Amino acid sequence: MTDWRAERDRALLTLEREKRPALRAEAADQLYHLALESPARAPDFTDVLTRLLTDAQPEVRRSGVGLAAVVLPPEELSGTLISRLRDDEWLVRLEATGRLADLARPELRGALASMLEDPMPEVRFEAARGIAALKHPAGLDILVEALDADLLRFRALGALGELEDPRALPAVKRLFRRWLLPAFDKTQAAGVLAQLGDPEGVTYLLQRSRKKWSQDRALAVELCGAVKAPGALERLKEILEDAKDECRGAAARGLGRLGDARALPWLLALLDERGAVEDFRLDAADALWRLGLPEGRERVRASIPTFTSPEARTELEELLLEET
Incomplete structure (x- = not known):
């Protein structure tokens, strides 16, 4: 059996002695995953957390933000994440904003709203999806804009589905009818249409549930229930x-x-x-x-x-x- 404590110590030694950024980033990521594997290990990573969060290398600090989400109790986590929203490096702000969004706590809406003005679109997107999960439309325009980004589109649709703001309907309908839209994106868009009361989305989901050859069929099947489709x-x-x-x-x-x-x-x-x-x-x-x-x-x-x-x-x- 692998000795995770030995792995932790080796990773910490790499951070201390290694000069190459790629190897240091790999060691920090390993520390995050070692803690993630078992919540019972949290007390053994308290000192590790401080070490990562104060590192000069942005990639290491980003892993530190992820580690905080694993090892800190809820009453401490939000404060730690908020303190990282003003980091000079956008990757660290991205991680902190995304982790805050995942918490879905109403009291964090103000902190998330402040990140809607971040210079980096990826950070603005994380803030917008977090606010959407709280049923507030402040990030609606950002989510609609993200429908044109291949890497953000699927999650943007999910956030718009949570928000259930009818003002998103025209944009989602245009996307749904786009030629050669990837199958998973189209099915996710159909789910949002159905949530917003458009029967075209319901029809598509039910039809897709019968396409046994399609990779996105499981998504369509689950969404039939999620949107409470007739039938x-x-x-x-x-x-x-x-x-x-x-x-x-x-x-x-x-x-x-x-x-x-x-x-x-x-x-x-x-x-x-x-x-x-x-x-x-x-x-x-x-x-x-x-x-x-x-x-x-x-x-x-x-x-x-x-x-x-x-x-x-x-x-x-x-x-x-x-x-x-």
Whole structure:
């Protein structure tokens, strides 16, 4: 078994002695991932965090911001992230802004709003998606502009879907109808259209759920439930109960997001189906937990010993800790 403490110490030694930036950045990233692998290691990385955050190299400080999100308690994390929003290097500001956005806390809206004026568009985008998650439209124009950026488009659509501001509809519709738009982007755009009340998006998602050859089919299936598309309950049930369908897990997730109690027995059946792919059973457990019905949650608790992989059992135990 690998001694992670020895790996930590070697990485710290590299940071101390190495002069080449690429190797120092690699060592800092390794420290972040060592902490990420197990939350129980957090106390052993307190001194490491201070070392990374005060380093002269921007890439190392960026890894430090990521490490802070892993090892700091919630009451300390936001302050640490906010203190990094004024870093001279945009990569550090980008990491801090993105981590703040992921927290989705209303009290952080002001800090995120301040980053909407950052010189770097990537930083402005992270701030805009964070504010959108808080249902505030301050970053709407930035998100719409990001629809033209290949690397940001998919997440921009996700943020616009969370925001649910009808003013985004014309831009999303233009994107959806764009010639040769990548399949995943088109399906994500259809989901936003459906959320904004455009029937064209619903029609596309339901049609795409029947295209068994398409790589984006699982996304379309789950979105049918997420946007509460008319006819989604029946369509997702059909997929869920087809033992040969590779999107059974996506259908389970979609039913969980749909939130219809009628799905309870179907999801329980998949949870109890010992011959099913374990990931599908995990998706059924997640959906049952999301439904929030006492019978479903009790069955999820009781199912933990029936999963063979330690990773699956750990995932279920973490699920049980989540709020309703």
